[in-house]
Amino acid sequence: MDEVLVASDVRRAYGDTVALDGVSLSVTAGEVLALVGPNGAGKTTLVRALTGTTDASGTVELFGVPPEAVDRDRIGLLPQSFDPHERLTARELVSYYAGLYDDTRDVDRVLDDVGLSDTAATTYENLSGGQQRRTCVATALVNDPDLLVLDEPTTGIDPAGRRDLWALLEGLADRGVTILVTTHYMEEAQQLADRVGLLADGRLAALDSPERLIGEHGGDSRLLVDGTFDDSAVSAIDYPAEMRVLDERLVVYGIRPESIGSVVEALELAGLDYDSLTWKEPDLEDVYLELTGTAVGRPGGERAAATAGDSQ
Numbered sequence: 293m294d295e296v297l298v299a300s301d302v303r304r305a306y307g308d309t310v311a312l313d314g315v316s317l318s319v320t321a322g323e324v325l326a327l328v329g330p331n332g333a334g335k336t337t338l339v340r341a342l343t344g345t346t347d348a349s350g351t352v353e354l355f356g357v358p359p360e361a362v363d364r365d366r367i368g369l370l371p372q373s374f375d376p377h378e379r380l381t382a383r384e385l386v387s388y389y390a391g392l393y394d395d396t397r398d399v400d401r402v403l404d405d406v407g408l409s410d411t412a413a414t415t416y417e418n419l420s421g422g423q424q425r426r427t428c429v430a431t432a433l434v435n436d437p438d439l440l441v442l443d444e445p446t447t448g449i450d451p452a453g454r455r456d457l458w459a460l461l462e463g464l465a466d467r468g469v470t471i472l473v474t475t476h477y478m479e480e481a482q483q484l485a486d487r488v489g490l491l492a493d494g495r496l497a498a499l500d501s502p503e504r505l506i507g508e509h510g511g512d513s514r515l516l517v518d519g520t521f522d523d524s525a526v527s528a529i530d531y532p533a534e535m536r537v538l539d540e541r542l543v544v545y546g547i548r549p550e551s552i553g554s555v556v557e558a559l560e561l562a563g564l565d566y567d568s569l570t571w572k573e574p575d576l577e578d579v580y581l582e583l584t585g586t587a588v589g590r591p592g593g594e595r596a597a598a599t600a601g602d603s604q
């Protein structure tokens with residue numbers, strides 16, 4: 293397989309803060325690789341290190357050469373912080389970026405691709421947050437890149453707009469564009485990516501296909517009992533299943549849907565109040581929690597308090 297991006301032992305610190313603690317990965321041609329992690333996990337620093345926009349130790353090669361030597365026509369980069377000129381229209385902005393490259397796509401086609409045909413003549417300051425982000429995505433697409441690097445492209449975009457953007461990225465991937473994307477939306481990574489890198493505290497906790505990650509680390513199906521539980525709930529409830537309290541939620545493992553009623557009975561016998569019940573198969577969120585002890589879906593990535601043993 294052709295490797296478009298190869299990184300080895302990438303490290304970066306800001307003073308005493310270790311942002312990247314030895315990350316190695318590779319991305320093959322046509323692959324969609326998603327880097328997932330909560331705020332502060334190191335996603336932006338990694339994207340910047342991989343694209344040569346911040347100093348880092350270790351080695352990075354894009355298309356076989358260091359980032360600074362790559363033909364920039366081959367790369368489309370959407371940084372996390374990107375503040376274009378507010379008084380320019382979406383079309384003017386994308387045209388401006390088109391002017392930086394030798395070979396570009398038709399600007400109106402690109403605007404159409406990101407769903408902005410109707411608002412192409414609106415100034416950036418008058419676009420909604422989601423339309424602004426889509427304009428930014430368009431600037432990264434205008435040079436028809438072989439490698440597209442997008443740092444949180446869907447942040448601020450409503451669910452329908454996010455799905456449209458996923459469809460666009462899937463279409464690009466089908467055409468052979470290699471995509472490296474960061475997100476803190478687990479379901480986005482699970483749906484979009486061929487492989488997912490779970491980033492925690494500047495390290496890759498795991499890197500594999502969503503299916504394999506879930507198969508190896510996701511554990512059993514489970515019943516989530518929402519409420520304000522503490523560790524005492526686990527000993528109070530008399531039920532023959534593994535249980536843990538994670539972020540004040542009681543999790544009962546290995547439960548099939550037909551057993552939910554018996555769990556409810558056990559909760560009532562133990563006098564435990566709860567708000568709601570959710571049954572689910574394991575997903576990437578559970579994998580992240582299992583491997584790092586942190587819930588990625590929660591702002592700031594709060595630590596989850598595991599009880600009743602530290603592993604499933």
Ligand SMILES: Nc1ncnc2c1ncn2[C@@H]1O[C@H](COP(=O)(O)OP(=O)(O)OP(=O)(O)O)[C@@H](O)[C@H]1O
Pocket residue numbers: 306309310311329330331332333334335336337338372476
């Ligand atoms: N310019 C900087 N100066 C000092 N510390 C920084 C700087 N940039 C990042 N950091 C720190 O490095 C760590 C990783 O930050 P980074 O922005 O890469 O994470 P992230 O996963 O992209 O987070 P977010 O989702 O919030 O953007 C954090 O602890 C952050 O505070």
